[in-house]
Amino acid sequence: MNRIQPKQNVHQFHRNRRPELYFEHSGHYYEGTISHYWNCGFRIVTRHLLPLRIGEILPRFKLLSSERDHFLHGLTITAIVEDDEDVLIIDVAECNSAAWEQFQQRFHRAFLGHSTLPGSEGSEGSEGSEASAGSVGSAGSESTSISLAAMPSFIGRKHYTQEATEARQHWLEHATGKKLSYVSRSIFHDNPSQLAGNIENFVGAVQIPLGIAGPLLIKGTYASGYSPIPIATTEGALISSISRGAKLCNAAGGIEVHVTRQTMVRAPVFFCGDMRGAIRLAEWMEDHYDVIKAKAQSASSIAKLISMKTYPFGDGLHVQFCYETGDAAGQNMTTSCTYVACEWIADAVKDIPAINYLSYMIEGNMAGDKKVNLRSFIEGRGIGVVASIHIPETLFRQTMRLSTEQYLHRWYAAEVGGLQTGMVGHNVNFANVLAGIFTATGQDIACVHESACGIFKPRQEKDGISIHAVLPSLVIGTVGGGTSLPTQRECLDMMGCSGHGKAYKLAEIIAGACLALDISTSAAIGSNEFVKAHERLGRKSSQTGINRSEITSRFFQSLLGEQYGKVTSFDSIDLNTESSVVTNMMKKQTSRFQGLHRYGLHLQRETGPETLPVVLKVKSDDREMMDLGIGIAKLSGEDRLSGLFESQLHIFGFEGAHLREIALYKHVSSSLLRYCPDIYGVIHNEDKEAYAILMEDLSSCSHMNAIGTAAEWDEEHIGVVLNDLAAMHAVYLDQEDSIPAAIAVERLDEAGYEDAAELLLALTDYNHERFPALMSKELYGLISEFIRDIAAHIGEMKQYHSTLTHNDFNPRNLALRTLPDSKRLVVYDWELASYGNPQHDCLEFLIYTLPADATMQEWDHYLDGYRHSLEREGGITLDKQAFERITLLNALELAAVRFNLYLLANNLLHLPYMERVYLNLSRYITEKLANSGNCEGNGAGAVPETNF
Incomplete structure (x- = not known):
């Protein structure tokens, strides 16, 4: 069989965007894809090596994604070839013009977003077509010192409110003495929350003028026909220049464009003990590519790892991970994927002597992210596009006012200038089009750097210039990103490029616009009609908190006071904080002196010298904790999820957490303090943003950090915890007004939960997709139903007995103090203290400490024991059925809120105990609901289908 000969006016689909089909042969149906199409036929690629012949008729053909009755009949085979990759390539033709015309309309609407074939009648450019094209386009020096420390600060959901916006506006007007007459006017004024994930400290909008260039005639696979080009700019004559180039290109028949590839790069670097280890690591990674690929892709349902390249240098190994990312730019997405892969690699090679692995960092500056670089220019980062046009001499001279010979002579000088300056690529001002479209459509404007690296090349050809x-x-x-904001989405809609399946179309339009502008600008330069201006901005930063250099004997003396004697010296003692998730993540996020630090203080007392073992807890403020959470959400690769997370972060109780524990130790009842560590002193300095607690060293207690396994927790020790927990809960049982206001505990709030329902549902969807073995389909349905009516459920929980709860009551934050004849519970880390149902703490403790094979009878045994203890300590009677009902609602709330957050973190951190603990919670919910009958409790918000 001969090779297929090229056709006229053939259009080719990108290999990842080929329409799928099936066709009939000899009574059987076979699948394939369409790789090329033209005015009267198309090319089928299939892996079924069938005995076909030229001239044979294929009885039926159907697009897999089209309507039920969308068939073509009697397609004639015009060419056949067996490819080198064991695929069969078949060219087919349709002679029935009426059937073919109907098919074309449906085909183009379904797969190309337009209803006419590129190059067909009605889309060709001509001088007489500009009027109709236009109608299509129309459819579619004083300074003031400002105290930054005085600016109003808002966190969580309060950050994106009208109240917060107006407070910042008033502060800015007062600080500068200037009225915000225009900045404060914007479409975001009534609903600032929609900006979560896109901007911080919102005060208004800089309303960049938006103009429409073109329309421009594009002849591509995904963009075909005239397209208006939205440009957001303040540069005079830019849109006129684009439109001038568009007019010339339209008259010449339009610009041909084609997407060549998509590649998003993330480039970590691994550090080894020596060069030999780095080389061995490169070999190891190449041998394990398939597994690394699977690990990377496990963090995203969209990103696909297409290659991995290694570059040893000294004792380091740079690695480029290259992905395809669908319709998203994919920078956050690929960071998440690469992080997961790197974590797996680090864990797999850490004990291989020949590699001598030390550490890694997620980006070694070889990705080219937002920087001009040769790697991105040569191999691509993002979407690659080519564009071409031929312009007759007469038309060029008439529009550009110089001959092609004059133009090329001047361009020769420009190319020499580019070579002498070492320009990466060679063009005039692609960046102008990119900056204008990027701003208008919500792209990452900083990526103009690398995106604008390209080549613009004219040459004399035939009777004109190509x-x-x-x-x-x-x-x-x-x-993703800013593309979902209202005005940005409208600009994308103008070009038919909003949403999924449109990224390649947008790329083709941008390439055409860049070509049109460079023709116009280069000609204007040649005739001395060119002007350009620009400016730059910067920002400052400051440092706060406690510095390591401040940790002196005098520092400890100021915290202890005089009652313990004089601090003569101190020793730093190692402290294991591996089980503290937040502490370890904060260490990775910042180099500031934070977290838990153990010391031995040498005291001179009246009775003689003593050593006092202490732990200094240097706290991060709530802003840093929330930034950490937002960072985890962004690493999910899901832009909507991270945006929701930032705007609805209040649901996790982080606001004010850095002060809550300090206030609790200072103001809470002594009856509760007996279950806390001894506190020697605290630091609460708002001006310096310094917060710390000097507390008792609990290392002599048992069951410290006993979180990795349930084996340490027998019935006796669980009983001690539950009995003391009941006594602790009894202190403020149903006495909300008795809790000191300074503690500012979180409370059950129906409106707050309802505000966060969208985030909780998005987290549930995300975690179910990532961890289907943990969050079963059944549990996923139960949690989702609970969230959809969450305000009613929280209202029911509020009607039940409540008390001051720890709200993070698990073996990470408690221990057992050994007394002469017994043990006593000691609880620390009260940052999330809340006023809620006592069952919440009890339930959380049990899911961490009961074995995976614990029966419901065992669960009931411990819950009943706790209930009886609470009755005794609180002097109340608790109905068993109502108690169990509220326990179940607390379990669902725990799953919907806290453990949805934990699973999100687990996607990156791989917490060793998470599977066991989550399955315990899951089993309690599903089995309790399965055995509870029609338990609708107190009625409010009950969901009969799931027995809530």
Whole structure:
């Protein structure tokens, strides 16, 4: 069989965007894809090596994604070839013009977003077509010193409110003495929360003027026809220049464009003990590529790892992970994927002597992220596109007011200038189009750097000039980031590029616009009609908190006071904090002196010298804790999830957490303090943002950090905890007004939970997809139903007995103090203290300490024991059925809120105990609901289908 001969006016689909089909042969149906199409036929690629012949008729053909009756009949085979990769390539033709015309309309609407074939009648450019094209386009020096420390601060959901916006506006007007007459006017004024994930400290909008260039005639696979080009800019004559180039290109028949590839790069670096280890690691990674690929792709349902390249240098190994990312630009997405892969690699090679692995960092500056670089220019980062046009001499001279010979002579000088300056690529001002479209459509504007690296190349040909362009690194997306904001989405809609399946179309339009502008600008430069201006901005930063250099004997003396004697010296003692998730993550996030630190203080007392073992807890403020959470959400690769997380973060109780524990130790009842560590002193310095607690060293207690396994927790020790927990809960049982206001505990709030329902549902969806073995389909349904009516459920929980709860009551935050004839519970880390149902603490403790095979009878045994203890200590009677009902609602709330957050973190941190603990919680919920009958409790918000 001969090779297939090229057709006229053939259009080719990108290999990842080929329409799928099936066709009939000899009574059987076979699957394939369409790789090329033209005015009267198309090319089928299939892996079924069938005995076909030229001239044979294929009885039926259907697009897999089309309607039920969308068939073509009697397709004639015009060419056949067996490819080198064991695929069969078949060209087919349709002679029934009416059937083919109907098929074309449906085909183009379904797969190309337009209803006419590129190059067909009605889309060709001509001088007489500009009027109709236009109608299509129309449819579619004083300074003031400002005290930054005085600016109003808001966190969580309060940050994105009208109240917060107006407070910042008033502060800015007062600090500068200037009225915000225009900045404060914006479409975001009534609903600032929609900006979560896109901006901070919102005060208004800089309303960049938006103009429409073109329309421009594009002849591509995904973009075909005239497209208006939205440009947000303050540069005069830019839109006129683009439109001038568009007019010339339209008259010449339009610009041909084609997407060549998509590649998003993340480039970590691994550190080994020596060069030999780095080389061995490179070999090891190449041998394990398939597993690394699977690990990377496990963090995203969209990103696909297409290659991995290693570059040893000294004792380091740089690695480039290259992905395809669908319709998202994918920078956060690929960071998440690469992080998961790197964590797995580090764990797998840490004990291989020949590699001598030390550490890694997620980006070694080889990705080219937002920087001009040769790697992105040569191999691509983002979407690659090529564009071409041929312009007749007469048309060029008439529009550009110089001959092609004059133009090329001047361009020769420009190319020499580019070579002498070492320009990466060579073009005039692709960046102008990119900055304008990026701003208008919500792209990451900083990526203009790398996206603008491309080649613009004219050459004399036949009776005119042929001009070609390549943009190898368009970092763009049509979903995620700022593309969902109202005006940005409208600009994408103008071009038919909003949402999924549109990124390649946007790339083709951008490439065409860059070519049109460079033609116009280069000609204007040649005739001395060019002006350009720009400016730069910067920002400052400051340092706060406690410095390591401040930790002196005098520092400890100021915390202890005089009652313990004089601090003469101190020793630093190692402290194991591996089980503290937040502490370890904060250490990775900042180099500041934070976390838990153990010391031996040498005291001179009246009775003689003593050593006092202490732990200094240097606290992060709530802002840093929330930033940490937001960072985890962003690493999920889901832009909507991270945006919701930032705007609805209040649900996790982090606001004020850095002060709550300090206030509790200072103001809470002594009856509760007997279950806390001894506190020697605290630091609460708002001006310096310094917060610390000097407390008793609990290392002599048993069951410290006993979280890794349930084996340490027998019935006796669980009983001690539950009995003391009941006594602790009894202190403020149903006495909300008795809790000191300074503690500012979190409370059950129906409105707050309802505000966060969208985030909780998004987290549930995400975690179910990532961890289907943990969050079963049944549990997923139960949690989702609970969240959809969460305000009613929280209202029911509020009607039940409540008390001051720890709200993070697990073996990470408690121990057993050994007394002469017994043990006593000691609880620390009260940051999340809340006023809620006592069952919450009890339930959380049991899911961490009961074995995975514990029966419901064992669960009931411990819950009943706790209930009886609470009755005794609190002097109340608790109905068993109502108690169990509220326990179940607390379990669902725990799953919907706290453990949805834990699973999100587990996606990156791989917490060793999470599977056991989560399955315990899951089993309690599902089995209790299965055995509870129609338990609708007190009625409010009950969901009969799930027995809530």
